[in-house]
Amino acid sequence: MYSYEQEVTEQTDNVVHMNVGPSHPAMHGTLRVKMEVQGERILRADQEIGFLHTGFEKLGEHRTYNQFITLSDRLNYFSPLNNNIGFALAVEELIGLETPRRCHVIRTILSEMSRLADHSLCVGAMAMDLGAFTSILWTFVEREKLYDVFEAVTGTRLTTSYARVGGLAFDLPADFEKRVTAILDSMEKTVDKLRGSFYKNRIFLDRVEGVGVISKEDALSYGITGPMARASGVEYDLRKFKPYLIYDELDFDVPTYSEGDCLARYKVRLDEMDQSIRLVRQAMKRLEPGPISAQDQKHALPDKLSTYTDMESLIHHFKMVMPGPDHGINPPVTDLYSATESPNGELGWHLVSDGGSNPWRVRVRPPSFINYPIFGKLMEGAMLADVVAMLASFNVIAGELDR
Amino acid sequence: MLVYRKENLSTLAAKVEGAFGDRLLGKEEKTLYVQFSVKAADAKSLIRFLKDSPELGFTYFIDCCGVDYLKYPRPMPERFAVVTTLLSPALGVKVQVRAFVPASGNGSAPARIDSNADLFAGANWTEREIFDLYGIEFTGHPDMRRILMPDDYEGHPLRKDYPLRGRGERGAFPVYHAIPADQAPKD
Numbered sequence: 001m002y003s004y005e006q007e008v009t010e011q012t013d014n015v016v017h018m019n020v021g022p023s024h025p026a027m028h029g030t031l032r033v034k035m036e037v038q039g040e041r042i043l044r045a046d047q048e049i050g051f052l053h054t055g056f057e058k059l060g061e062h063r064t065y066n067q068f069i070t071l072s073d074r075l076n077y078f079s080p081l082n083n084n085i086g087f088a089l090a091v092e093e094l095i096g097l098e099t100p101r102r103c104h105v106i107r108t109i110l111s112e113m114s115r116l117a118d119h120s121l122c123v124g125a126m127a128m129d130l131g132a133f134t135s136i137l138w139t140f141v142e143r144e145k146l147y148d149v150f151e152a153v154t155g156t157r158l159t160t161s162y163a164r165v166g167g168l169a170f171d172l173p174a175d176f177e178k179r180v181t182a183i184l185d186s187m188e189k190t191v192d193k194l195r196g197s198f199y200k201n202r203i204f205l206d207r208v209e210g211v212g213v214i215s216k217e218d219a220l221s222y223g224i225t226g227p228m229a230r231a232s233g234v235e236y237d238l239r240k241f242k243p244y245l246i247y248d249e250l251d252f253d254v255p256t257y258s259e260g261d262c263l264a265r266y267k268v269r270l271d272e273m274d275q276s277i278r279l280v281r282q283a284m285k286r287l288e289p290g291p292i293s294a295q296d297q298k299h300a301l302p303d304k305l306s307t308y309t310d311m312e313s314l315i316h317h318f319k320m321v322m323p324g325p326d327h328g329i330n331p332p333v334t335d336l337y338s339a340t341e342s343p344n345g346e347l348g349w350h351l352v353s354d355g356g357s358n359p360w361r362v363r364v365r366p367p368s369f370i371n372y373p374i375f376g377k378l379m380e381g382a383m384l385a386d387v388v389a390m391l392a393s394f395n396v397i398a399g400e401l402d403r
Numbered sequence: 404m405l406v407y408r409k410e411n412l413s414t415l416a417a418k419v420e421g422a423f424g425d426r427l428l429g430k431e432e433k434t435l436y437v438q439f440s441v442k443a444a445d446a447k448s449l450i451r452f453l454k455d456s457p458e459l460g461f462t463y464f465i466d467c468c469g470v471d472y473l474k475y476p477r478p479m480p481e482r483f484a485v486v487t488t489l490l491s492p493a494l495g496v497k498v499q500v501r502a503f504v505p506a507s508g509n510g511s512a513p514a515r516i517d518s519n520a521d522l523f524a525g526a527n528w529t530e531r532e533i534f535d536l537y538g539i540e541f542t543g544h545p546d547m548r549r550i551l552m553p554d555d556y557e558g559h560p561l562r563k564d565y566p567l568r569g570r571g572e573r574g575a576f577p578v579y580h581a582i583p584a585d586q587a588p589k590d
Contacts, residue, residue, distance in 0.1 A: 057561060058567060348488070370525055
């Protein structure tokens with residue numbers, strides 16, 4: 001067993017022990033890899049994680065369900081809205097709470113916009129890691145436009161904390177549809193521009209084609225989900241597996257490739273961006289006026305504005321947020337595994353409730369943590385330069401990897 | 404495309420009950436999956452049965468996590484649970500195996516359960532995480548090291564008897580001073 005703690009005792013046959021990270025530009029976030037390199041060939045490698053361990057799961061046991069939404073922002077910080085919405089859906093499933101139609105539509109639109117933001121950064125950064133700096137500038141412009149809309153909707157750019165158990169924090173701004181339509185048009189052009197620049201680019205293809213191949217069997221055994229699994233021929237997408245929100249009404253495809261290499265993972269993400277644009281356009285047509293939160297005095301928060309003017313709403317608000325056994329959401333004493341499709345794959349929540357206002361256990365099944373271990377296997381026998389390409393195609397986010 | 408097929412939940416429940424009837428501690432049908440509760444000693448054989456049985460074919464590893472039921476309001480068979488979630492591409496349903504692991508006695512051997520790392524490669528890291536945060540050891544695991552906490556860390560933070568703010572470890576970490584503390588400027 002090769003381990004990063006292993007002492008370097010002797011140097012034989014030009015074997016060099018090489019350490020990369022945890023603070024290194026090619027290591028996205030705080031990842032550390034120690035390799036045994038002969039020439040440019042990696043003989044053995046070991047990964048170390050945990051440098052960004054924050055203890056969200058422990059903290060979650062000491063916070064109420066709605067307070068955990070602010071922690072979920074910090075998991076995958078490139079698509080915080082997906083985490084917010086996924087957690088709210090899991091708690092709603094636990095307590096059996098129905099949310100209004102408008103809430104479903106808004107959540108679908110924002111999930112897909114968040115997926116666009118996450119994928120656009122990943123595809124941009126992947127080409128940048130391989131030396132094509134232009135692409136990240138293109139995608140950053142698009143991501144910036146998306147973040148402007150997120151700021152208009154949620155009030156913040158990164159830590160959105162937008163979803164609530166039983167609804168949403170507040171309604172959409174007035175010019176939302178106009179702004180989003182303009183973004184989708186330019187986003188579509190950027191995706192086409194990326195295809196035109198990289199699909200026939202010999203320099204790019206040489207670095208990614210046939211590199212880091214994950215077989216379908218390995219993908220199943222390691223539990224890989226999301227774009228990485230779909231690049232290896234695993235046709236698994238939770239939006240199709242058991243449609244949640246309004247995905248069953250919308251017409252979209254799930255792009256899959258069978259090659260399983262870095263290029264396939266790049267292509268899946270670009271194709272998914274096309275599908276997300278399609279989904280947002282369709283969902284936008286279903287946006288109708290109505291309430292955004294469930295009218296459930298026991299489980300959902302009241303409309304925030306009405307708490308300033310209306311005594312009953314204020315009492316309701318305090319009953320929901322005050323600490324103590326009689327306050328807050330008190331789900332049945334049970335446990336539940338609920339999952340949604342986040343940009344990186346299956347984002348699962350294993351919630352255990354003791355009937356109190358705080359969860360007994362919040363297990364986050366982060367896609368990055370389950371997707372990352374195979375990196376060690378792929379590195380062995382690979383070329384040193386391929387490590388950068390492979391890691392970039394994984395889109396590992398340290399926030400949800402270490403939690 | 405993998406699609407959820409509700410009708411297979413009852414098929415799955417019947418198959419497992421037929422093979423493991425007397426060894427199941429509990430069975431609960433949820434919205435998307437069936438949860439079976441077993442003793443720690445039976446967990447591995449049930450997971451192997453779920454994976455290798457040709458009609459079931461639970462070959463897709465989804466998750467493995469630990470739960471500490473210390474002072475849980477409802478009586479539980481044992482203190483710890485190791486919950487494994489699997490998906491069957493053939494049946495289109497998920498399954499959850501909740502294995503109850505007894506807590507270690509006073510100073511005796513730690514809580515133990517068989518490792519599934521030889522059945523599912525994905526179980527390797529998730530089991531290391533459970534070992535790290537709950538102190539449950541996995542017999543037969545190829546690489547039982549801490550994964551999230553530092554290697555010299557004492558204690559298992561996700562246990563219910565571990566305080567939220569820790570036991571003073573944060574202040575005890577060695578700190579590197581570029582300028583020795585006594586020579587640093589006062590302001």
